[in-house]
Amino acid sequence: xxxxxxxxxxxxxxxxxxxxxxxxxxxxxxxxxxxxxxxxxxxxxxxxxxxxxxxxxxxxxxxxxxxxxxxxxxxxxxxxxxxxxxxxxxxxxxxxxxxxxxxxxxxxxxxxxxxxxxxxxxxxxxxxxxxxxxxxxxxxxxxxxxxxxxxxxxxxxxxxxxxxxxxxxxxxxxxxxxxxxxxxxxxxxxxxxxxxxxxxxxxxxxxxxxxxxxxxxxxxxxxxxxxxxxxxxxxxxxxxxxxxxxxxxxxxxxxxxxxxxxxxxxxxxxxxxxxxxxxxxxx
Numbered sequence: 192x193x194x195x196x197x198x199x200x201x202x203x204x205x206x207x208x209x210x211x212x213x214x215x216x217x218x219x220x221x222x223x224x225x226x227x228x229x230x231x232x233x234x235x236x237x238x239x240x241x242x243x244x245x246x247x248x249x250x251x252x253x254x255x256x257x258x259x260x261x262x263x264x265x266x267x268x269x270x271x272x273x274x275x276x277x278x279x280x281x282x283x284x285x286x287x288x289x290x291x292x293x294x295x296x297x298x299x300x301x302x303x304x305x306x307x308x309x310x311x312x313x314x315x316x317x318x319x320x321x322x323x324x325x326x327x328x329x330x331x332x333x334x335x336x337x338x339x340x341x342x343x344x345x346x347x348x349x350x351x352x353x354x355x356x357x358x359x360x361x362x363x364x365x366x367x368x369x370x371x372x373x374x375x376x377x378x379x380x381x382x383x384x385x386x387x388x389x390x391x392x393x394x395x396x397x398x399x400x401x402x403x404x405x406x407x408x409x410x411x412x413x414x415x416x417x418x419x420x421x422x423x424x425x426x427x428x429x430x431x432x433x434x435x436x437x438x439x440x441x442x443x444x445x446x447x448x449x450x451x452x453x454x455x456x457x458x459x460x461x462x463x464x465x466x467x468x469x470x471x472x473x474x
Contacts, residue, residue, distance in 0.1 A: 295429025316425030
C-alpha cells in the first residue's frame, strides 16, 4: 500500500476564490449568472478553461490525467471532448477518465497500478448549486489543476469499486459494494463521505444500505455530506473530497479508515476505501 498527497495548484470555480474557501468556508448561495444550454456548449467551455490550467502545469514530463464529466455512455459527446483535447494537446491526452464525481478515486487506482510517483491532474466539469427554490442552478464550468504524489505516510486507497447503474432506486449497486467492504475488513470506519443534499431523493439511497456496514460503523462514525456545501461539481468533487481527506487536521489527526461513496445518476455508483498508514507501517 502506498500513501498519497493531493495539492490543488489552481481552482477555477465561479463562486469561490480558493479551494480552502470552498471546503472550509461558509455555504454560499447559487449565482444566477449562468444558464445551462447544452452539453455541446459545456464541452466548449471546458476546452476553453483547459487552456488556462494547462498553461500552469509545471512539468509536462509527468503523467497527466484528465478528470472529466461522466460521459461514459454518451459516446458522441465523449468523442467530441476527446478529439478536441487531442487537437490542442496531442502528447498529453493518454489518460482520460470520464467518471465525473468518481474520477479522482479512479485516478488513485490508476496511479497505484502504474506505480507513478507524481502525476499532474486536470479536472473539468459543469457545476451546479442549490438555489432559494430548492433546485439545482447551473454555475458554469469549473476547473482544477492538482498534483498527486505518492508519499511515505498518509492515506492509502485499500479498495475501489465502480458499477454501472441506470437508476439508483431500481438498480442500487451499493448493497453489494457495502457487503463486500464488510467482508474484506474488520477495521471500523471512522468517517464516511456520502452524496446527496436533500434535493434529489435518489441521491440519498446510500442511507438505506448502511445496515450492511453495521459491523464497521457505530455512534462515533463521522459523516461528511459535501454536496450540501459543494453542490454538484462533477469531476471536481472527488478531487475536493480527497483534498479535504488528506489536509484537514480534524481528519488527519483523528481518523484511520475512510469510506467515500460517489455516484452519477444513470451512469454508475462507486465506493473507495482509504486507510491511514504511518511511515513505520510503510517501512
